[in-house]
Amino acid sequence: MDFSDGQDDAMTDAQREVAEPHTAKVIGVTVAAAVGGFLFGFDSSVVNGAVDSIEADFGLGKLMTGFAVAIALLGCALGAWFAGRLADVWGRKRVMLLGSALFIISAIGTGFTQTIPDLLLWRVLGGIGIGIASVIAPAYISEIAPARYRGALASMQQLAITLGIFAALLSDALLADSAGSASSEFWWGLEAWRWMFLVGVIPAVVYGVLALLIPESPRYLVGRNRDAEAARILQEVTGEENPLERVKEIKLTVKREAKSSIKDISGPSFGLHPLVWVGIWLAIFQQFVGINAIFYYSTTLWQSVGFSEADSFKTSVITAVINVVMTFVAILFVDRIGRRKLLLAGSVGMFIGLLMACVAFTQQIGEGENISLPDPWGVVALIGANLFVVAFAATWGPVMWVMLGEMFPNRIRGVALGVCTAVNWVANFTISMLFPPMTEAVGLGIIYGFFAFCAAASFFYVWKKVEETKGLELEQMDSMADSRLSQFTAVRAAKDKA
Secondary structure: OOOOOOHHHHOOHHHHHHHHHHHHHHHHHHHHHHHHHHHHHHHHHHHHHHHHHHHHHOOOOHHHHHHHHHHHHHHHHHHHHHHHHHHHHHOHHHHHHHHHHHHHHHHHHHHOOOOHHHHHHHHHHHHHHHHHHHHHHHHHHHHHOOHHHHHHHHHHHHHHHHHHHHHHHHHHHHHHHHHOOOOOEOHHHOEHHHHHHHOOHHHHHHHHHHHHHOOOOHHHHHHOOOHHHHHHHHHHHHOOOOHHHHHHHHHHHHHHHHOOOHHHHOOOEOOEOHHHHHHHHHHHHHHHOOHHHHHHHHHHHHHHOOOOHHHHHHHHHHHHHHHHHHHHHHHHHOOOOOHHHHHHHHHHHHHHHHHHHHHHHOOOEOOOOOOEOOOOHHHHHHHHHHHHHHHHHHOHHHHHHHHHHHOOOOOOHHHHHHHHHHHHHHHHHHHHHHHHHHHHHHOHHHHHHHHHHHHHHHHHHHHHHOOOOOOOOHHHHHHHHHHHHHHHHHHHHHHHHO
């Protein structure tokens, strides 16, 4: 796979000789860190195949079903909020190990749960693990990767997430098919839906082992005055030509970053730095287009419009495959085309797909459990939903995480990334919890109309507010942030004067 962004043409032969042997090492370390993304995708989507069985086994209403699914996302927000600070104190590797342990505990607990409070507890613990992975993996990758490859390598986090989603939905489908249905008993007298969660122990253990094998982040080491070790990692892993000079650059920014707190992201734009608001809105839009209504509820959604359980599982797996394949598009083009152009193109594609699904769902006929989509609207809904996934997976899915991992200056990166990621999970919680009861109250047509509106709004927001970060070293983000703050202050002063 070619991770270059066209800048290699300008590299000297000497630079290329230094860089190329280290590419495999950088990719290997990135893949190991991105296994956290696999768990992120797996643990957040494995509930898809179990929703109906949990609802039936525990006698839940639609609102409580949504809460049981979405409560994990509150844990995600909590994990994301504290992950950055823990990583600064404990180191990136130790926090990855904590995430691995939480995944294992959650998978076993949920698989053997007997009561609603019990279920909710294990879902929250798993959510905290997901939240940790959602912050640590992109932060670690952005810190270890050279600028020329950073977009592609950071996108591997999203590729890992999509592979996790695919693995979860495929294992759900295989278990349900083998047992006869998700509610049927399988091995050791446990229902198939319980095994859907227990399977998650395997990747969680793999993640923990890999976290022990990868090097610590050079930026963390510099912050702990372990300069020689940081220089060695920069030279051996990334192929840095002047590692000691690079350490000096990092040290200047880490000193400011070490003193950062929530107060440091304050600013003149409604109490926050303008860049933090950009990150927050990117995080909100990524969820408010409704991607997780697909990946948490697709099996239930397709059954609600007349598909059989088996066909609904198959459709969900096909959608997950599309999600994986299209993420490669982002990896190939994020460093060539740039982050901003991909986001704009993605907004257009998502809007078209969501509008198609919206129109199709308004054509459903029947009532209660006898709802169906007459020809050709079932096909239109499938095409629209999958076109939406294509556009999201190739753009907003990975690119938002790339942007959050690199757009902030070093002095506030940890805090700002934690805040924006927590907002992303709260937005995810809002959509995931409200989707089942709102589907019953207003119908899928109106819900997907709202998602389409958010996709259109995301286009105009990116067009006006988001700046390109392609090819910039993380240390260069300081000057970009200062420039943006100065521009905002000048505009604000001019308005006040007028």
